[in-house]
Amino acid sequence: MQGALGQLVDWLALDPATTALLMDFDGTLSEIAGSPELARPMPGVSRMLKTLASLLGVVGVVSGRPLSFLERHLLPSGDLNPEQGGYGSSPGRLVSSSGRLALMGYYGLEGIVDGRRFRDQRGAEWEGVAQAAFEAAVSAAPEAVLVERKPLGVALHWRQAPGSEDSALAAADEVSRRYGLPASRGKMSVELRALPDVNKGSAASRLARECKRVCYLGDDLADLEAFATLDIMGRSGLTSLKVAVGGVELPNEVLARADLHLEGPAAVRDALQHLTAKLDRRRRPAP
Ligand SMILES: [Mg+2]
Structure with missing residues (x-):
């Protein structure tokens, strides 16, 4: 390796x-x-994350996805049931961890941490605005542009609408101004959302607060918020590692701010696999 x-x-x-x-x-x-x-985790990743959660201080996924999506694909059915404490313990684990994978959905607006669900109630105040912004974006955007309803707003994707970037951005700009929802760019997408202080940086900070070392892996502009949080935590003594993931679509800003670069999700999966094997070997008693 x-x-x-x-x-x-x-x-x-x-x-x-x-x-x-x-x-x-x-x-x-x-x-x-x-x-x-249609996005799915790389094969084996959810199982590896579960194992690693019992071997590291904290293992967490921080996403702009709803919590329900992350749960469905990262906590396979019958495997974990946080509300019933169904995670179980990890006999022989080395660490103080609860052994539970943490999920931060919608930038930390909702999540599961230490087996407990939470949802920031401020999100409910924006329901009406988010729905209105969604409907306005559906009307304003070209038909081929995918308009996705989000808990705090709306996202427009033009990955499957070649040549529609400019008109999608114009529609987003109009909706952003009309509803007072700040816009943030992603890969072939733009998202308009309320509560910009709920972001990947605040989610990362919440998850890492009891750790001395924190590593964050991301591939897009929203991940810069987490990178910035790691930099701030670093100034108060935490050791950090920022990893940019991706090939041709990786934004230059993300690559420039990272300490390491992995080529894509397959390389992340390989890293998780090597790490699991390495830590597992240590856990076993010497012959
Ligand atoms: Mg991403």
Whole structure:
């Protein structure tokens, strides 16, 4: 194992009990799909995350997806039932972790942390505005542009609408101004959302607060909020590692701010696999 992948695994394995491993979903744990609902984690990833959650201080996924989507694909049915405490314990684990994968849906507006669900009630105040903005975006955007309703607003995707970027952005700009929803760009998409302080940075900060080391992997502009949080935490003594994931679509800003670069979700999966094997070997008693 060489290069960035080896460096990442070594960094994570150095002091696992005090380490938080935080990851974006789309483009990091999953290939980007033509349509958002078709994205799936790389094969084996959900099982590896579950194992790693019992070996590291914190393992969490931080996404702009709804919590229900993350749960469906990362906590396979019958595997975990947080409300009934169904995670179980991890016999022989090395670390102080609860052994539970943390999920932060919709940038941390809703999630499961330590087996408990939460939802920021401020989201409910924006329901009406989000619905109105969604309907306005459906009317204003070209037909081929996918308009996705989000809890705090709306996203417009032109991955499957070649040549529609300018008109999609114009529609988004109009809706953004009319409803007072700030816009943020993503890969072939733009999202308009209320509560900009609920972001991947605030979610990462919440998950990593009891750790001494934190690693974040992401592939898009929204992940810069998490990178910035790691920089701030670093100034108060935390050790951080920022990993950019992706190939030709990886924004230059993300690559420029990262400490390491992995080529894509397959490389992330390989890193998780090597890390699991490495930590598992340590857990076993010497012959
Ligand atoms: Mg992403």
